[in-house]
Amino acid sequence: MAMTDTSPHAARYPAGAQAFPHRDLLGIGQLERHEILFLLDEAEQWVELNRQRTKHVDALAGLTIINAFFENSTRTLLSFEIAGKRLGADVVNMHAAQSSVKKGETLIDTAITLNAMRADAIVIRHGSSGATGLIADKVDCPVLNAGDGQHEHPTQALLDALALRHALRERGETANDFTGLTVVICGDILHSRVARSNLLCLQALGATVRLCAPPALMPAGIEAMGAEVFHDFDAALDGADVVMMLRLQTERMSGQFIPSAREYHHLYGLTKTRLAGAKDDTLVMHPGPMNRGVEIDSEVADMIDRSIITRQVEMGVAIRMACLDVLTRRARGVAGWGDAA
Amino acid sequence: MKQSAPVTISNARLVTPDGVHDGALTIENGKIASLGDLAAGEGETFDAKGQVLAPGLVDLGVFAIDKPAFHFGGITRAALMPDQSPPLDLPSRVSYISKSGKPDFWVHPLAAATRGLEGREIAEIALMRDAGAKGIATGRQWIADSGVMLRLLQYAAMLDLPVIAHAEDAALVGDAVATAGEYATRRGLPSAPAEAEAIAIARDLALADLAGARIHFRQVTTRAGLELIRKAKASGQSVTAGVTPAHFMLSDLATADFRTFARLSPPLRSEDDRQAVREAIADGTIDVVSSGHDPRGPEDKRLPYADAEPGMAGAETLLAMVLSLVLDDVIDLPRAFELVSTNPANLFEVKAGVLAEGYEADLALVDPDKPWVIQSARMAATAGNTPFDGQPTQGRVTALWKGGARIEL
Numbered sequence: 001m002a003m004t005d006t007s008p009h010a011a012r013y014p015a016g017a018q019a020f021p022h023r024d025l026l027g028i029g030q031l032e033r034h035e036i037l038f039l040l041d042e043a044e045q046w047v048e049l050n051r052q053r054t055k056h057v058d059a060l061a062g063l064t065i066i067n068a069f070f071e072n073s074t075r076t077l078l079s080f081e082i083a084g085k086r087l088g089a090d091v092v093n094m095h096a097a098q099s100s101v102k103k104g105e106t107l108i109d110t111a112i113t114l115n116a117m118r119a120d121a122i123v124i125r126h127g128s129s130g131a132t133g134l135i136a137d138k139v140d141c142p143v144l145n146a147g148d149g150q151h152e153h154p155t156q157a158l159l160d161a162l163a164l165r166h167a168l169r170e171r172g173e174t175a176n177d178f179t180g181l182t183v184v185i186c187g188d189i190l191h192s193r194v195a196r197s198n199l200l201c202l203q204a205l206g207a208t209v210r211l212c213a214p215p216a217l218m219p220a221g222i223e224a225m226g227a228e229v230f231h232d233f234d235a236a237l238d239g240a241d242v243v244m245m246l247r248l249q250t251e252r253m254s255g256q257f258i259p260s261a262r263e264y265h266h267l268y269g270l271t272k273t274r275l276a277g278a279k280d281d282t283l284v285m286h287p288g289p290m291n292r293g294v295e296i297d298s299e300v301a302d303m304i305d306r307s308i309i310t311r312q313v314e315m316g317v318a319i320r321m322a323c324l325d326v327l328t329r330r331a332r333g334v335a336g337w338g339d340a341a
Numbered sequence: 342m343k344q345s346a347p348v349t350i351s352n353a354r355l356v357t358p359d360g361v362h363d364g365a366l367t368i369e370n371g372k373i374a375s376l377g378d379l380a381a382g383e384g385e386t387f388d389a390k391g392q393v394l395a396p397g398l399v400d401l402g403v404f405a406i407d408k409p410a411f412h413f414g415g416i417t418r419a420a421l422m423p424d425q426s427p428p429l430d431l432p433s434r435v436s437y438i439s440k441s442g443k444p445d446f447w448v449h450p451l452a453a454a455t456r457g458l459e460g461r462e463i464a465e466i467a468l469m470r471d472a473g474a475k476g477i478a479t480g481r482q483w484i485a486d487s488g489v490m491l492r493l494l495q496y497a498a499m500l501d502l503p504v505i506a507h508a509e510d511a512a513l514v515g516d517a518v519a520t521a522g523e524y525a526t527r528r529g530l531p532s533a534p535a536e537a538e539a540i541a542i543a544r545d546l547a548l549a550d551l552a553g554a555r556i557h558f559r560q561v562t563t564r565a566g567l568e569l570i571r572k573a574k575a576s577g578q579s580v581t582a583g584v585t586p587a588h589f590m591l592s593d594l595a596t597a598d599f600r601t602f603a604r605l606s607p608p609l610r611s612e613d614d615r616q617a618v619r620e621a622i623a624d625g626t627i628d629v630v631s632s633g634h635d636p637r638g639p640e641d642k643r644l645p646y647a648d649a650e651p652g653m654a655g656a657e658t659l660l661a662m663v664l665s666l667v668l669d670d671v672i673d674l675p676r677a678f679e680l681v682s683t684n685p686a687n688l689f690e691v692k693a694g695v696l697a698e699g700y701e702a703d704l705a706l707v708d709p710d711k712p713w714v715i716q717s718a719r720m721a722a723t724a725g726n727t728p729f730d731g732q733p734t735q736g737r738v739t740a741l742w743k744g745g746a747r748i749e750l
Binding site for chain 1: 515516521522523524525526527528529530531532534598599639643644645646647648
């Protein structure tokens with residue numbers, strides 16, 4: 001498969017860097033609708049590549065990508081690492097225990113250190129909202145937010161959108177976006193950066209978003225972001241095309257937010273019976289990791305015709321390849337994307 | 342340093358409790374000897390050239406002694422919060438601090454209400470009073486234990502000291518760094534409902550009433566909290582309230598882009614609350630505007646928003662921000678100086694903060710129209726953490742006297 005650095009959808013977007021005029025990817029909130037679509041379309045070529053036996057190109061050969069994870073992660077880190085390696089980049093993972101870098105100048109110092117090592121892109125996960133933006137201000141290379149506190153997790157929202165688009169296309173839908181679709185996001189909305197990024201992304205692509213959680217796990221004023229707020233899961237599911245389940249982020253909870261996991265499951269667990277109250281073909285999503293038997297039952301998570309949970313993971317690699325490719329184009333001197341740095 | 346030869350400041354607009362009058366003011370032995378329509382007497386004369394002569398500012402509740410910043414802002418006295426390292430919870434520390442600024446700046450230490458400011462054991466308040474403490478403060482936090490708070494207020498009432506309280510229900514606030522609402526939610530910041538303030542005020546008012554104590558809420562920042570103060574005042578309770586300019590100039594919109602200079606305690610509130618603060622300043626519910634001066638360097642501020650320390654360097658901008666309320670017709674000029682000079686001085690029963698015979702000659706000469714731009718990088722304070730960075734403003738102190746002695750600016 002011959003890979004090129006130019007967009008396969010050139011006709012649909014402005015030329016070169018005009019299609020994505022950002023140095024960093026810090027959040028969906030910074031993106032316009034056409035920029036989101038651009039990244040999704042860019043990812044399609046990598047979906048295809050990832051399904052080949054040889055899953056490698058040399059587009060980013062010679063570049064160094066540092067994955068700086070200040071918070072524990074398995075799947076996101078792995079996904080970014082695979083994405084970088086499949087593009088031919090040298091990928092280095094930096095695990096920094098949150099406790100050792102939380103105080104003082106250390107975070108800025110770490111950023112300056114990474115910068116001095118001449119990384120060509122830095123992928124950051126950090127436990128504090130806004131931390132990736134803070135680091136982006138101090139370095140010269142593109143920064144990708146792999147999750148900052150309870151703020152944003154943009155690549156997760158993008159991969160969810162891509163997975164959803166693929167699933168809809170397989171059903172014969174031809175629309176490029178999600179106009180007319182109703183998506184329910186249910187779970188620990190308060191502590192979830194995934195919920196915020198998905199709310200912004202799905203709305204930008206035309207979907208109606210319902211958020212469902214007990215009041216203690218619903219952030220104040222989220223209606224102002226355009227979401228419909230539900231506390232009754234069955235009511236939220238009524239007429240929904242997609243339901244996205246989130247886990248309880250107990251590691252972020254100080255104090256008691258729900259009486260017990262059992263009681264939570266009773267009210268908010270996605271069971272087969274509950275899913276039957278939605279549409280006949282309602283799709284089920286989950287960003288992982290799943291707590292089976294708490295927010296989602298195994299028999300729902302594993303439904304072949306309804307659950308697209310494993311597809312989300314697959315699309316994650318493609319989306320991250322697209323983001324790394326697009327954000328390093330300027331440094332690589334790709335025509336139309338500015339001079340090589 | 343106190344001069345003995347009399348000094349006459351002539352051709353001034355004198356800000357007095359009963360209005361602004363053109364005239365002159367004479368200083369003798371560090372005190373205001375006379376003021377009004379005076380002929381130049383013996384001694385030195387200073388031509389004010391028609392500028393405003395007002396009492397030096399008395400800054401109630403600062404976190405650091407930062408003389409260059411205070412002098413820039415026309416502040417001649419400040420009440421220092423006990424949140425020092427170590428806390429002001431021993432008479433020796435209070436005694437040391439009370440002498441630390443003299444002669445050109447007076448520091449009135451506030452005694453820590455509880456040992457280590459931990460909210461559990463009442464500190465040696467009577468000893469600290471006798472060492473120079475003019476009031477008692479709970480510090481940056483609320484005292485969560487109502488029993489401790491009641492006993493503290495009873496003790497303070499017996500000693501006739503005001504208690505300066507911080508009004509945020511600690512359990513409700515937890516590790517929040519923002520006011521619950523759209524903006525905190527968009528940024529994913531840990532937040533607490535604004536009602537945490539009214540809940541704290543309601544309890545403390547009830548306890549102070551029970552104890553017969555004088556209570557001052559250093560910062561009241563919400564409509565609901567202000568309404569409680571208004572009612573308590575109407576019922577005759579001995580309560581006063583303060584605020585800093587941040588809460589009448591800014592709302593939580595200012596925390597966009599995770600700007601840690603806007604990370605304050607209490608956090609910035611909604612636009613409606615900001616309007617409520619302005620109304621409360623206009624109708625007299627708020628008695629004191631102070632700077633909350635808390636200079637913080639990059640090690641405290643160049644951090645992710647939730648990890649940064651709260652606080653702003655406010656001494657230099659206090660007067661200009663209060664004068665902006667005069668320009669906006671919220672208050673008049675005499676009322677402005679009541680808020681920053683007279684009322685805080687009265688709270689500590691010091692004979693300053695008013696242009697009147699026999700009062701301490703702490704004087705600020707102000708050009709109320711002088712335009713300038715607030716610049717974080719060029720401040721006199723030990724750190725430039727101001728949320729007003731880049732803002733054009735007007736009103737500057739052009740000359741300052743402490744106890745009758747001129748201070749070089």
